[in-house]
Amino acid sequence: MQFKLTAADKTDVGRQREQNEDYVYKRVESAEDGDRGLFIVADGMGGYKAGEIASRIAVETISQGLDHIFKPISEQPTIKIDRAVLQQTQKADTSNQGQSPQTSKLADTHMAQAMEEQLKAAIQQANRKINRYGEEKASARGLGCTVTVALLQGEHVYIGNVGDSRTYLFRKGKLTRLTKDHSVVQRLVETHQIAPDDVYTHPQRNLIYRSLGGGNARIEVDVFHEIAQPGDTFLLCSDGLWEMVRDPDIERIIIETGSPQAICDKLIEQANRNGGEDNITAIIVHVNAC
Numbered sequence: 001m002q003f004k005l006t007a008a009d010k011t012d013v014g015r016q017r018e019q020n021e022d023y024v025y026k027r028v029e030s031a032e033d034g035d036r037g038l039f040i041v042a043d044g045m046g047g048y049k050a051g052e053i054a055s056r057i058a059v060e061t062i063s064q065g066l067d068h069i070f071k072p073i074s075e076q077p078t079i080k081i082d083r084a085v086l087q088q089t090q091k092a093d094t095s096n097q098g099q100s101p102q103t104s105k106l107a108d109t110h111m112a113q114a115m116e117e118q119l120k121a122a123i124q125q126a127n128r129k130i131n132r133y134g135e136e137k138a139s140a141r142g143l144g145c146t147v148t149v150a151l152l153q154g155e156h157v158y159i160g161n162v163g164d165s166r167t168y169l170f171r172k173g174k175l176t177r178l179t180k181d182h183s184v185v186q187r188l189v190e191t192h193q194i195a196p197d198d199v200y201t202h203p204q205r206n207l208i209y210r211s212l213g214g215g216n217a218r219i220e221v222d223v224f225h226e227i228a229q230p231g232d233t234f235l236l237c238s239d240g241l242w243e244m245v246r247d248p249d250i251e252r253i254i255i256e257t258g259s260p261q262a263i264c265d266k267l268i269e270q271a272n273r274n275g276g277e278d279n280i281t282a283i284i285v286h287v288n289a290c
Contacts, residue, residue: 015276
């Protein structure tokens with residue numbers, strides 16, 4: 001199935017910060033097999049100007065590293081599949097002519113694995129560049145950022161995440177968080193030391209244990225793989241949004257509001273109305289059948 005993507009983004013300094021250290025990126029292009037899209041939200045940290053630089057480096061590096069997905073299929077990197085395994089799979093089904101269902105499934109699996117590795121590699125490269133900048137600029141030492149990335153290609157959605165910026169899926173009237181926060185409060189929730197709602201008010205709610213930069217030579221990147229359906233809506237956001245607008249209200253705004261841009265506007269407006277304690281960034285992506 002081929003998909004049409006409609007996307008919008010918005011970022012805002014909020015009510016209590018002097019500068020915006022969030023950085024946002026969206027790109028949608030049409031291809032023979034439907035639209036392809038790349039969406040990134042990065043939330044910087046590290047003091048005056050440094051956080052802003054870290055988030056910008058992250059977005060620029062990741063988008064450059066994944067630029068090839070927008071090129072014609074003939075110009076994209078070749079995905080290598082183990083020939084022996086492929087031949088064995090083909091022999092498993094000799095009743096059909098051409099490519100068997102098992103072979104097709106194997107090729108899809110290898111393609112998904114390859115895309116996930118490319119997404120991880122782009123984020124790891126961003127981590128190295130942020131660290132290098134911090135080593136060269138004493139005033140920016142320790143700079144870093146969180147990042148969440150969504151790559152949509154055909155029906156496949158690949159999501160990379162480091163830190164506590166989030167990616168959500170809104171499907172059939174229900175909002176679901178796809179990513180996992182790398183934060184102290186999330187660990188406290190998982191170990192049943194606090195209730196899920198306590199993450200919004202806990203004194204350690206801004207402490208994260210995984211980020212790009214910060215002198216970390218290598219980071220662990222969470223990657224999630226989803227199969228898109230017509231009518232899906234994806235939301236990428238910084239913690240400045242989800243801490244100020246809780247999930248039921250995000251769900252309500254998506255249901256009640258029309259276009260992706262109008263949803264972004266409404267989410268930012270609501271976050272500011274609820275206090276706007278941090279920079280606020282949102283990307284909304286609507287997925288429809290062509």
